[in-house]
Amino acid sequence: MTETVYVQLLDLTCGALLLTAVLILWRRDLSVIVRVFALQGAALTALVAVLAAHERSGELWVIAAGVLALRAGLLPYLLRRTLAAAGEPQREARPLVNVAASLLAAAVLTFLAHAVSRPLVTLAPSPAAQAIPIAVTVVLIGFFVLVTRRHAVSQVVGFLLMDNGITALGLLTTTGVGLVVEVGVSLDVLLAVLVLQILAVRIRETFGDTDLDDLRELRD
């Protein structure tokens, strides 16, 4: 792979990562959100594959396979199952911030990410490092989804967006943080989602809904 093709593919996959994050912010139909999230998992896999092909690293190919299985396969499947168990089509009814304002916020977050991650880029200005701000943007958009959405599944997707962004950051900065830690991190994410899924089911059993606006038992 020539250097130009590598940079172009890198930009393409990172662009897809950012685009899917913004799409999640835009759509309110939860089954669409989960589908877009699976697409983002595929984009992340493509990013890892591009890096793996460029560095000719077997470890990165293993990570790519793991990312594909977990983030484009297993996690969307778990989310779909939670949605299916809830019955009728679920929508994010009343986000705290409406869609137009959310998209504006995403623009602001993109600028913020570029400003914040400048030292990271200047430390080692490689083509991969140039894409770091995009990974940081995805993390920030994920955090934004997490705090402004009121539906259990949207909150989980927000958490997973953050995690996708962090994984991308880890791969773009250096080649990850070592396979042991990478496996541990993926396992933790999987477990956290399983826990959240079980809790979402329990919320529905006890509250009759997965809209978290009903969670106001505990306060001072």
Place this chain on the structure above:
Amino acid sequence: MTILLLPLLVPLLGAAGYAVFGWRRATVWLGTASASVMLASSIAIAAGDLPRTASAGLVRVDALSAFMLLVIGAVGLLATAASPAHLRTEIAAGRASTRTAARHSLLVQLFLAAMTLAVTAADLGVLWVAIEATTIVTAFLVGQRRTRAAVEAAWKYVVICSAGIALALMGTIVLNHASVHSGHEAGLDLAGLAAAASGLDPAVTRIAVVLLLLGFGTKAGLAPLHAWLPDAHSQAPAPVSALMSGVLLSVAFYAILRVKVIADVALGTGFTRAVLVVMALASLAIAASLLLGIRDYKRMLAYSSIEHLGLVALGAAIGTPLALAAALLHVAGHGLAKGVLFLGSGRILQATGTSRIDGVRGLLASRPALAGSFGAGVLALIGLPPFSLFASELGIARAGFAAGMGWFTAAAFALVLVIAAALVTRTSRMLLGPPQEPATGSVPMTLVAGLAVCAALGVAIGPLSPLLHDAASLLVVTR
């Protein structure tokens, strides 16, 4: 096999025991036995030569780790010793089944193992994984009762803590980036990073440190991401609240201390000091303002944990050997006192059926032994002698004024006074007055033992003194 792995393997074996045999007569005391072995092996480790490594350098125990192992062992023993009685009462009242009891005991053992892994990990990445694992294990313990409030608390707990800990992961990755480009081979090894920290790029390290302090600060219950703590600690079963409040918070703070050493070398001591002082004072202010209107005694104890972690953060911010030794002693004293109080509050809840402060009256007349130990626990918590929190708060205050941080220290202790007043008035309302029922109840031996150790630590630190000294000197950076 080296003794370093014993505190990690024993609770894993305990968990396997509960998984295979369930909750039956033979396994009731298995958890307590496992915690005793953990404590005994921790004492043996602390008494031996330190630092030591095992498992190809993945496990590393220095004085600070050994001290944290002792705290985990002691509070773990306290909580697991009180668990059988707690679970028996829950089963008798129909709020739990033997399956719940077996699952509870299994998860508590895994919880202890995860905390042990966190304080003995040689690598920041493994430390992160262990702390995230505690969130996952305890989520089910918080939601154990399956009431609306318990499920809500568990949801908030997992969402806020996972998001916070994700920030810490991002910080870890950024620090790794700085480490790889510093020309050293340290990677994420804590000792290696601390040694090579002067070569880290300051701008990148600053981003990493802010993310790590915020992220681990979430798990330590420090502001601004503390909102999960009062809910989770008040809804969890009493032995779990004791462990979460008594040790889990300080295990998360242990991670902050490790980051602080690296940051102090790379950035100078001013940076982490500023961040930690802000977090400490914000936590104290939040705890004080919310305690003034508190109506639930388990939430009262939870807010008091935010206060005490704020004090520990203040001690770490001051950063002199005296301040750090006092902060570590505070961790131990708070762990014991808060463990006793949460266990006592669990008993009060089981006896009265309400966790509202105005639902409990005249406890001193109806249940003198329980009320006596609860009252003594609160006195320990507000820092009265002979309990060790008196000595440690005094140490933090003295160090603060000596280090030229008098204004911050004065502000912090003014808030501590407000909190003490709130705690005493609420507790006296519960304890004093005419009894609601005839006097009953036996002497709760675990609670008395916990308070006795806390008082003994306050009178004489004794053999702990060299360990505390070594641990504090590990954390002091002279530059």
